Amino acid sequence: MKPAGQRHKDEFAKDPAQALEQLMDAFGAIVLRTAFFYTGDSHLAEDISQEVFLRAYRKWTAFRGDSAVKTWLTTITVNVCRDKMGVRMFTEQPTEPAKLDLGRTISVEEQALERLKKSEVLQHVLRLPLPYQEALYLYYYADLSTREIAEATNTPEGTVRNRLHRAREMLAREMGKEGDFHDGSGA
Structure with missing residues (x-):
């Protein structure tokens, strides 16, 4: 079964x-x-998004369509982010939401990004090591399969599955420590 939102090259101009x-x-x-x-x-x-679509435009005719378009774009996005962030990607990311600039109008996209940033679960995810953050994000937020994540991150699929498993365990422990993780028993 193909995940929702997975479209192939032949569906585009x-x-x-x-x-x-x-x-x-x-x-x-x-x-x-x-x-x-x-x-x-x-x-x-926003700058990275523009660069991703510029690269996609330039490479569209060379893209063979071996993967879903979403996977291809995610691969480009991950690579551009890694290029731009370099060493900074592998340092601990702040978990405090940035202060909003109250003197300007905030777009719908910025509001959505701010909600994502403030998400309680995301705060726990951001405490995990980067490879686990990446696996969880691409699997749950970007809705990619483990095979697609492996392709997008140039990582073996077994490693992706292992990271997801370990990330879920670490996240459950982290959230359990703070009493935020409920077992669904109503207790």
Whole structure:
């Protein structure tokens, strides 16, 4: 069964300019959210999103369609984020939400990103080591399969499954320590 939202190249226009518009409509939000997840900076995430779609435009005719378009764009996004962030990606990420600039109008995208940033579960996820954060984000938020995550991150699929398993265990322990994780028994 193909996950929801997985579309293939033949569902898009052959002309790169037309395909770009379709790609941005279909996947703009997930590319922006993924870039924000990696960077923690809404402005940098917007810059990365633009670069991702520019690369997609340039490579559209060379893209063979061996993977779903969403997987291909996620791969580009992950690579651009890693390029931009470099060493900073592997340092501990702050868990405190950034202060909003109250003197300006906030777009719908910025509001959505701010809600994501403030998410209680995400705060626990951000305390995990980066490889586990990445696996959880791409699996649960980006809705990629373990095979697609392996492709997007250039990691063996077994490693991705292992990271997901360990990340779930660590997250359950972390949330259990603070009394936030309920077993569903009503107790």
